[in-house]
Amino acid sequence: xxxxxxIIAGWIADRLLGDPERxxxxxxxxxxxxxxxEHRLNKGNHRKIKGAVMSLSLTIVTFAITAAILLAAERxxxxxxxxxxAVLIFYCLAGQTLIKEVxxxxxxxxxxxxxxxxxxxxxxxxDTSQLTDNEVRKAALETLAENLSDGVIAPVFWLIILxxxxxxxxxxxxxxxxxxxxxxxxxxxxxxxxxxxxxVANFIPARLTALLMVLVAGRPxxxxxxxxxxxxxASPNSGYPEAALAGIxxxxxxxxxxxxxEYFYKPYIGDNERQLTxxxxxxxxxxxxxxxxxxxxxxxxxxxxxxxxIQV
Numbered sequence: 323x324x325x326x327x328x329i330i331a332g333w334i335a336d337r338l339l340g341d342p343e344r345x346x347x348x349x350x351x352x353x354x355x356x357x358x359x360e361h362r363l364n365k366g367n368h369r370k371i372k373g374a375v376m377s378l379s380l381t382i383v384t385f386a387i388t389a390a391i392l393l394a395a396e397r398x399x400x401x402x403x404x405x406x407x408a409v410l411i412f413y414c415l416a417g418q419t420l421i422k423e424v425x426x427x428x429x430x431x432x433x434x435x436x437x438x439x440x441x442x443x444x445x446x447x448x449d450t451s452q453l454t455d456n457e458v459r460k461a462a463l464e465t466l467a468e469n470l471s472d473g474v475i476a477p478v479f480w481l482i483i484l485x486x487x488x489x490x491x492x493x494x495x496x497x498x499x500x501x502x503x504x505x506x507x508x509x510x511x512x513x514x515x516x517x518x519x520x521x522v523a524n525f526i527p528a529r530l531t532a533l534l535m536v537l538v539a540g541r542p543x544x545x546x547x548x549x550x551x552x553x554x555x556a557s558p559n560s561g562y563p564e565a566a567l568a569g570i571x572x573x574x575x576x577x578x579x580x581x582x583x584e585y586f587y588k589p590y591i592g593d594n595e596r597q598l599t600x601x602x603x604x605x606x607x608x609x610x611x612x613x614x615x616x617x618x619x620x621x622x623x624x625x626x627x628x629x630x631x632i633q634v
Contacts, residue, residue, distance in 0.1 A: 324411075324485050325404045326625050332411025333618055340418040348413050348490065352497040355380065360502055364512040374515035377498050381519065385484075385491035392486060407486050414481075414489045416473030417614050420445070420466060421607050427462040428603045431455060445469075447500075457577075459598040463606050464575050467535075467567040468560045470610050472496055475534070476527035478617050482624050495523050521558050528559035531613065532566035538612035544569040554589040561591060568592035570609060571602050 341347065359380070363372040388410065395403040423445045431438035438458040443450040445465050453461065476496070481489040499520030502513035532552065536544045548565045555561025555576075568575045574592035 324481060324625055325407055326622055326629075328404050328407035328411060328486075329481070329618070329621055329625065331404075331408035332415065335408070335412040336415040336418050338418075339412075340422055341416065348410075349493055349497055352380075352384075352494050353501060356498055356501050360512065364502075364508070369511040370514055373502065373512035377495075377502075377513075377516040377519060380498065381491050381494050384494040385487045388487040388490040410486050410490055411481070414477045414493050416469065417610070420469050420473050421610060424462045424466045424603060424607065427458060428600050431458060447504075456597055459603070460573075460575060460577075463567060463571070463573075463598065463603065464564050466606055466610060467531075467563040470535070470613060471524060471528045471531035471559070471563045474610075474614050475531040475617050476524050478621050479527045479530065480523070482621055492523055495519050524559040528562045530617075532562040534613040534616055535563060535566040535570065535609055538616060539570045539609050541570055551591045554591055556588060565591050567606055567609070571598070571605060572596075573598060573602065 356376075359376045363369075363376055392403060392406060395406045423441075427438055427441045427445075430441035435455055435458070438455065439450045439453055442453070442458050442461050442465075446461050448461065450458065450461070477489050477492055480492040484491070495516075498516035499513075501516075502509045503517035503520055504510070504513060505517075529552075532548050533545070536542055536548065544566065547569045548562060551565035551568065552562035555564065564575050568591050572592075572594050574590055574595045576588045576590040576592075578587040
Protein backbone atom coordinates (compact mmCIF):
# COMPACT_ATOMS: atom_id res chain seq x y z
CA UNK A 323 0.00 0.00 0.00
CA UNK A 324 1.20 3.51 -0.83
CA UNK A 325 1.30 6.12 1.92
CA UNK A 326 -1.01 9.09 1.40
CA UNK A 327 1.78 11.26 2.79
CA UNK A 328 4.13 9.95 0.10
CA ILE A 329 1.63 10.68 -2.66
CA ILE A 330 1.07 14.26 -1.51
CA ALA A 331 4.79 14.87 -0.95
CA GLY A 332 5.71 13.46 -4.37
CA TRP A 333 3.06 15.53 -6.13
CA ILE A 334 4.06 18.74 -4.34
CA ALA A 335 7.72 18.11 -5.18
CA ASP A 336 6.83 17.76 -8.86
CA ARG A 337 4.82 20.98 -8.81
CA LEU A 338 7.66 22.88 -7.13
CA LEU A 339 10.70 21.37 -8.83
CA GLY A 340 9.73 19.60 -12.05
CA ASP A 341 12.32 17.15 -13.38
CA PRO A 342 15.56 17.68 -11.44
CA GLU A 343 18.10 18.38 -14.21
CA ARG A 344 21.13 18.17 -11.93
CA UNK A 345 20.13 15.01 -10.07
CA UNK A 346 20.29 11.39 -11.28
CA UNK A 347 16.95 10.38 -12.81
CA UNK A 348 15.67 6.79 -13.11
CA UNK A 349 14.26 7.47 -16.58
CA UNK A 350 17.72 8.54 -17.77
CA UNK A 351 19.06 5.22 -16.48
CA UNK A 352 16.20 3.41 -18.21
CA UNK A 353 17.13 5.15 -21.45
CA UNK A 354 20.79 4.13 -21.22
CA UNK A 355 19.90 0.50 -20.51
CA UNK A 356 17.41 0.42 -23.40
CA UNK A 357 19.87 2.05 -25.79
CA UNK A 358 22.59 -0.45 -24.85
CA UNK A 359 20.22 -3.39 -25.28
CA GLU A 360 18.90 -2.11 -28.60
CA HIS A 361 22.41 -1.55 -29.93
CA ARG A 362 23.42 -5.09 -29.03
CA LEU A 363 20.26 -7.00 -29.93
CA ASN A 364 18.60 -5.13 -32.80
CA LYS A 365 20.52 -6.90 -35.56
CA GLY A 366 20.43 -10.16 -37.46
CA ASN A 367 17.51 -12.57 -37.28
CA HIS A 368 14.64 -12.96 -34.80
CA ARG A 369 14.44 -9.25 -34.00
CA LYS A 370 10.81 -9.47 -32.85
CA ILE A 371 11.68 -12.18 -30.32
CA LYS A 372 14.80 -10.42 -29.08
CA GLY A 373 12.94 -7.12 -28.75
CA ALA A 374 10.06 -8.79 -26.92
CA VAL A 375 12.39 -10.55 -24.47
CA MET A 376 14.27 -7.33 -23.76
CA SER A 377 11.13 -5.24 -23.28
CA LEU A 378 9.33 -7.70 -21.02
CA SER A 379 12.48 -8.51 -19.03
CA LEU A 380 13.27 -4.85 -18.35
CA THR A 381 9.69 -4.18 -17.22
CA ILE A 382 9.57 -7.18 -14.88
CA VAL A 383 13.03 -6.49 -13.45
CA THR A 384 12.13 -2.83 -12.86
CA PHE A 385 9.01 -3.85 -10.92
CA ALA A 386 10.94 -6.44 -8.90
CA ILE A 387 13.85 -4.15 -8.00
CA THR A 388 11.51 -1.33 -6.96
CA ALA A 389 9.45 -3.72 -4.81
CA ALA A 390 12.64 -5.07 -3.19
CA ILE A 391 13.90 -1.56 -2.40
CA LEU A 392 10.60 -0.60 -0.79
CA LEU A 393 10.43 -3.84 1.18
CA ALA A 394 13.94 -3.24 2.51
CA ALA A 395 13.00 0.34 3.40
CA GLU A 396 9.90 -0.80 5.28
CA ARG A 397 11.98 -3.21 7.32
CA UNK A 398 14.41 -0.40 8.10
CA UNK A 399 11.78 2.10 9.24
CA UNK A 400 8.33 3.42 8.40
CA UNK A 401 9.75 6.88 7.72
CA UNK A 402 12.37 5.52 5.31
CA UNK A 403 9.63 3.79 3.33
CA UNK A 404 7.59 7.00 3.13
CA UNK A 405 10.58 9.03 1.95
CA UNK A 406 11.58 6.53 -0.74
CA UNK A 407 7.98 6.21 -1.94
CA ALA A 408 7.71 9.99 -2.17
CA VAL A 409 10.97 10.30 -4.10
CA LEU A 410 9.96 7.62 -6.60
CA ILE A 411 6.52 9.18 -7.09
CA PHE A 412 8.20 12.53 -7.67
CA TYR A 413 10.49 11.02 -10.31
CA CYS A 414 7.57 9.32 -12.08
CA LEU A 415 5.49 12.49 -12.47
CA ALA A 416 6.17 14.90 -15.32
CA GLY A 417 3.32 17.38 -15.07
CA GLN A 418 5.25 20.50 -14.13
CA THR A 419 8.09 19.95 -16.60
CA LEU A 420 5.62 19.31 -19.41
CA ILE A 421 3.77 22.56 -18.77
CA LYS A 422 7.06 24.47 -18.48
CA GLU A 423 8.22 23.12 -21.84
CA VAL A 424 4.94 23.94 -23.59
CA UNK A 425 4.97 27.48 -22.22
CA UNK A 426 8.56 27.74 -23.39
CA UNK A 427 7.53 26.91 -26.96
CA UNK A 428 5.00 29.73 -27.12
CA UNK A 429 7.46 32.15 -25.52
CA UNK A 430 10.17 31.15 -27.99
CA UNK A 431 7.83 31.83 -30.90
CA UNK A 432 7.57 35.41 -29.69
CA UNK A 433 11.29 35.68 -30.49
CA UNK A 434 11.34 33.86 -33.83
CA UNK A 435 10.02 30.84 -35.69
CA UNK A 436 13.44 29.17 -35.56
CA UNK A 437 13.51 29.56 -31.78
CA UNK A 438 10.06 28.00 -31.57
CA UNK A 439 11.14 25.09 -33.76
CA UNK A 440 14.19 24.42 -31.60
CA UNK A 441 12.16 24.63 -28.41
CA UNK A 442 9.41 22.28 -29.56
CA UNK A 443 12.03 19.76 -30.75
CA UNK A 444 12.76 19.18 -27.05
CA UNK A 445 9.36 17.57 -26.50
CA UNK A 446 8.38 15.97 -29.84
CA UNK A 447 9.92 13.20 -31.89
CA UNK A 448 9.05 14.63 -35.30
CA ASP A 449 11.32 16.68 -37.55
CA THR A 450 10.59 20.30 -36.62
CA SER A 451 12.90 22.08 -39.08
CA GLN A 452 10.16 22.82 -41.62
CA LEU A 453 7.19 23.41 -39.32
CA THR A 454 5.17 26.59 -39.71
CA ASP A 455 4.36 28.83 -36.77
CA ASN A 456 0.95 27.23 -36.32
CA GLU A 457 2.34 23.71 -36.71
CA VAL A 458 4.81 24.42 -33.90
CA ARG A 459 1.96 25.58 -31.67
CA LYS A 460 -0.11 22.57 -32.67
CA ALA A 461 2.75 20.17 -31.93
CA ALA A 462 3.22 21.66 -28.45
CA LEU A 463 -0.46 21.38 -27.57
CA GLU A 464 -0.79 17.87 -29.00
CA THR A 465 2.15 16.89 -26.81
CA LEU A 466 0.58 18.55 -23.79
CA ALA A 467 -2.58 16.47 -24.22
CA GLU A 468 -0.79 13.21 -24.97
CA ASN A 469 1.74 13.58 -22.18
CA LEU A 470 -0.86 14.58 -19.63
CA SER A 471 -1.85 10.95 -20.04
CA ASP A 472 1.64 9.44 -20.33
CA GLY A 473 3.34 11.71 -17.80
CA VAL A 474 0.68 12.14 -15.11
CA ILE A 475 -2.60 10.23 -15.35
CA ALA A 476 -1.18 6.87 -16.46
CA PRO A 477 1.61 6.70 -13.83
CA VAL A 478 -0.88 7.60 -11.11
CA PHE A 479 -3.38 5.06 -12.48
CA TRP A 480 -0.78 2.30 -12.16
CA LEU A 481 0.13 3.61 -8.72
CA ILE A 482 -3.45 2.91 -7.68
CA ILE A 483 -3.46 -0.54 -9.30
CA LEU A 484 0.03 -1.88 -8.48
CA UNK A 485 1.54 0.58 -6.03
CA UNK A 486 4.83 2.41 -6.49
CA UNK A 487 6.50 -0.63 -8.17
CA UNK A 488 3.74 -0.58 -10.78
CA UNK A 489 4.19 3.16 -11.28
CA UNK A 490 7.94 2.80 -11.85
CA UNK A 491 7.44 -0.22 -14.13
CA UNK A 492 5.01 1.85 -16.18
CA UNK A 493 7.73 4.47 -16.69
CA UNK A 494 9.98 1.73 -18.06
CA UNK A 495 7.18 0.62 -20.43
CA UNK A 496 6.65 4.21 -21.57
CA UNK A 497 10.37 4.83 -22.02
CA UNK A 498 10.71 1.67 -24.09
CA UNK A 499 7.90 2.82 -26.35
CA UNK A 500 9.32 6.34 -26.70
CA UNK A 501 12.70 4.95 -27.75
CA UNK A 502 11.98 1.86 -29.84
CA UNK A 503 8.21 1.72 -30.33
CA UNK A 504 8.21 3.23 -33.83
CA UNK A 505 7.06 1.75 -37.14
CA UNK A 506 10.23 2.74 -38.92
CA UNK A 507 12.45 0.27 -40.74
CA UNK A 508 14.85 0.13 -37.81
CA UNK A 509 12.31 -0.39 -35.02
CA UNK A 510 9.18 -1.97 -36.56
CA UNK A 511 10.20 -5.52 -35.55
CA UNK A 512 12.45 -4.99 -32.57
CA UNK A 513 10.12 -2.47 -30.94
CA UNK A 514 6.83 -4.23 -31.67
CA UNK A 515 6.40 -5.68 -28.16
CA UNK A 516 7.38 -2.36 -26.55
CA UNK A 517 4.72 -0.56 -28.59
CA UNK A 518 2.04 -3.18 -27.87
CA UNK A 519 2.81 -3.22 -24.14
CA UNK A 520 2.56 0.57 -24.02
CA UNK A 521 -0.77 0.37 -25.88
CA VAL A 522 -2.15 -1.96 -23.22
CA ALA A 523 -0.73 0.05 -20.32
CA ASN A 524 -2.28 3.27 -21.63
CA PHE A 525 -5.63 1.96 -22.83
CA ILE A 526 -7.62 2.96 -19.74
CA PRO A 527 -5.48 5.97 -18.68
CA ALA A 528 -5.76 7.66 -22.10
CA ARG A 529 -9.54 7.47 -22.04
CA LEU A 530 -9.63 8.48 -18.39
CA THR A 531 -7.47 11.50 -19.26
CA ALA A 532 -9.89 12.57 -21.99
CA LEU A 533 -12.83 12.15 -19.62
CA LEU A 534 -11.17 14.23 -16.90
CA MET A 535 -10.24 16.95 -19.38
CA VAL A 536 -13.77 17.49 -20.70
CA LEU A 537 -15.24 17.33 -17.20
CA VAL A 538 -12.86 19.88 -15.64
CA ALA A 539 -13.41 22.11 -18.68
CA GLY A 540 -17.15 21.94 -18.02
CA ARG A 541 -17.73 20.38 -21.46
CA PRO A 542 -19.14 16.85 -20.90
CA UNK A 543 -21.07 17.23 -24.15
CA UNK A 544 -17.72 16.80 -25.95
CA UNK A 545 -17.56 13.11 -25.05
CA UNK A 546 -19.26 12.15 -28.33
CA UNK A 547 -16.71 14.25 -30.23
CA UNK A 548 -13.86 12.60 -28.31
CA UNK A 549 -15.08 9.08 -29.08
CA UNK A 550 -15.60 9.87 -32.76
CA UNK A 551 -12.25 11.62 -33.26
CA UNK A 552 -10.07 9.76 -30.78
CA UNK A 553 -10.25 6.56 -32.81
CA UNK A 554 -8.93 8.34 -35.92
CA UNK A 555 -5.40 8.54 -34.52
CA ALA A 556 -2.78 6.02 -35.63
CA SER A 557 -2.22 5.25 -31.96
CA PRO A 558 -5.05 3.38 -30.19
CA ASN A 559 -4.67 5.75 -27.22
CA SER A 560 -3.08 9.12 -28.03
CA GLY A 561 -6.04 10.31 -30.06
CA TYR A 562 -8.39 10.47 -27.07
CA PRO A 563 -6.66 13.16 -24.97
CA GLU A 564 -5.77 15.00 -28.20
CA ALA A 565 -9.41 14.90 -29.28
CA ALA A 566 -10.49 16.18 -25.87
CA LEU A 567 -8.18 19.19 -26.14
CA ALA A 568 -9.11 19.81 -29.78
CA GLY A 569 -12.75 19.90 -28.75
CA ILE A 570 -12.10 22.18 -25.78
CA UNK A 571 -10.10 24.61 -27.94
CA UNK A 572 -12.27 24.17 -31.05
CA UNK A 573 -9.22 23.55 -33.23
CA UNK A 574 -7.77 20.84 -35.45
CA UNK A 575 -4.82 18.59 -34.63
CA UNK A 576 -3.05 16.01 -36.77
CA UNK A 577 -1.57 16.00 -40.24
CA UNK A 578 1.53 14.38 -41.73
CA UNK A 579 4.98 14.64 -40.17
CA UNK A 580 8.48 13.25 -40.60
CA UNK A 581 9.96 10.90 -38.00
CA UNK A 582 13.53 9.59 -38.36
CA UNK A 583 13.57 10.70 -42.01
CA GLU A 584 10.34 8.79 -42.79
CA TYR A 585 7.04 10.51 -43.54
CA PHE A 586 3.92 9.43 -41.62
CA TYR A 587 0.38 10.65 -42.19
CA LYS A 588 -1.66 11.44 -39.08
CA PRO A 589 -5.42 11.81 -39.64
CA TYR A 590 -6.92 15.12 -38.63
CA ILE A 591 -8.69 15.41 -35.29
CA GLY A 592 -11.27 18.20 -35.29
CA ASP A 593 -12.46 20.41 -38.12
CA ASN A 594 -11.54 24.00 -37.30
CA GLU A 595 -8.15 24.70 -38.89
CA ARG A 596 -7.40 28.02 -37.21
CA GLN A 597 -4.40 29.89 -35.89
CA LEU A 598 -3.61 28.84 -32.33
CA THR A 599 -2.75 31.54 -29.80
CA UNK A 600 -1.15 32.01 -26.41
CA UNK A 601 -4.65 32.16 -24.93
CA UNK A 602 -5.24 28.65 -26.25
CA UNK A 603 -2.07 27.52 -24.52
CA UNK A 604 -3.17 29.08 -21.24
CA UNK A 605 -6.56 27.37 -21.50
CA UNK A 606 -4.89 24.05 -22.25
CA UNK A 607 -2.53 24.43 -19.28
CA UNK A 608 -5.44 25.27 -16.97
CA UNK A 609 -7.30 22.19 -18.17
CA UNK A 610 -4.22 20.02 -17.65
CA UNK A 611 -3.63 21.29 -14.11
CA UNK A 612 -7.25 20.76 -13.13
CA UNK A 613 -7.33 17.23 -14.55
CA UNK A 614 -4.12 16.43 -12.68
CA UNK A 615 -5.58 17.73 -9.42
CA UNK A 616 -8.76 15.67 -9.81
CA UNK A 617 -6.65 12.56 -10.47
CA UNK A 618 -4.66 13.28 -7.32
CA UNK A 619 -7.87 13.48 -5.29
CA UNK A 620 -9.09 10.20 -6.80
CA UNK A 621 -5.79 8.56 -5.85
CA UNK A 622 -5.89 9.84 -2.29
CA UNK A 623 -9.48 8.61 -1.93
CA UNK A 624 -8.55 5.19 -3.30
CA UNK A 625 -5.54 4.78 -1.01
CA UNK A 626 -7.51 5.98 2.02
CA UNK A 627 -10.28 3.49 1.27
CA UNK A 628 -7.73 0.69 0.85
CA UNK A 629 -6.07 1.58 4.16
CA UNK A 630 -9.46 1.51 5.90
CA UNK A 631 -10.30 -1.90 4.42
CA ILE A 632 -6.95 -3.34 5.52
CA GLN A 633 -7.36 -2.01 9.06
CA VAL A 634 -10.84 -3.51 9.31
